[in-house]
Amino acid sequence: MATALTRRRRRSALRTLAFLSPWLIGFGVFFVYPLISIVYFSFTKYDGFSAPTFTGLRNWNYVLGKYPFFWQGLRNTMWLVLVMVSLRVVFGLGIGLLVTKIKTGLGFFRTVFYLPYLAPPVAATIAFAFLLNPGTGPVNHLLGELGLPQPGWFTDPDWSKPALTMLAVWGIGDLMVIFMAALLDVPREQYEAAELDGAGPWQRFRYITLPNITPIVLFAVVTGVIQTMQYYTQAIVAGKVASGKVAGGGEAFEPGYPNGSTWTLPQMIYNLGFQRFDTGSACVVAVLLFAISMAFTSLLLRRRSGFLQGD
Secondary structure, three states: OHHHHHHHHHHHHHHHHHHHHHHHHHHHHHHHHHHHHHHHHOOEEOOOOOOOEEOOOHHHHHHHHHOOOHHHHHHHHHHHHHHHHHHHHHHHHHHHHHHHHOOOOHHHHHHHHHHHHHOOHHHHHHHHHHHOOOOOOHHHHHHHHOOOOOOOHHHOOOOHHHHHHHHHHHOOHHHHHHHHHHHHOOOHHHHHHHHHOOOOHHHHHHHHHHHHHHHHHHHHHHHHHHHHHOOOHHHHHHHHHHHOOOOOOOOOOOOOOOOOOOOOHHHHHHHHHHHOOOHHHHHHHHHHHHHHHHHHHHHHHHOHHHHHOOO
């Protein structure tokens, strides 16, 4: 009897593994193997062409101690994670709330707010660099007409990250759609009961809307953190356009213009691995980027119970 039960359990386990095998193979080939390889290469001298040579902690000491741009890139990346993700979630939720309240022309406004998200990142960044050009851009011209300060935007280290944040908030359509779906799923009976009890708009949002959509807010924050930790295209394109080195022409371009203010960890990986051919040091930054992303995600998921209670 026990032997027959064991055989049935073994067959069930094998059947389960057979169904899971496509995912397990993909996970192993495209995640586990690259991760192990990157960790291994971080301890070697490797240029991507010759055979790697084990060097111990030399790459780690170089990146964390001697490489002059690591900590600046880390600060910029953390700034973007904290500010950009927060504003995208707030504006995405705010626009979602606004659109769900519109009675006439809902489809039109939903389309208008969603269209910017469909713009290719490179094209959108070039357009923003033109609009925010400190000398000829229409934004600074309008600010000057109103007697307001005219920032340097992508040419000013103090304004380059806020300009990138404005670009990210402009393309808020993805979060708007997600939040709209969550808001429309909140039971109307709860709002009606709250109104009968005399609850105002803020109380209804605080005690009804937010607890119902908190899992979606958590999802938006976690995915936003992961995406922003990989922030690369918009920052490097904005730097190239603002510096005037767009089409190459034999001119070397160091990412992070102006003055390293848009320098991020993904740009550092590209710079070390594909411009300097120091693949070992690039793998160190990649491992650190993965570890920081995992730490952020774990912290947010640990706070899940607090989020669900609206704390």
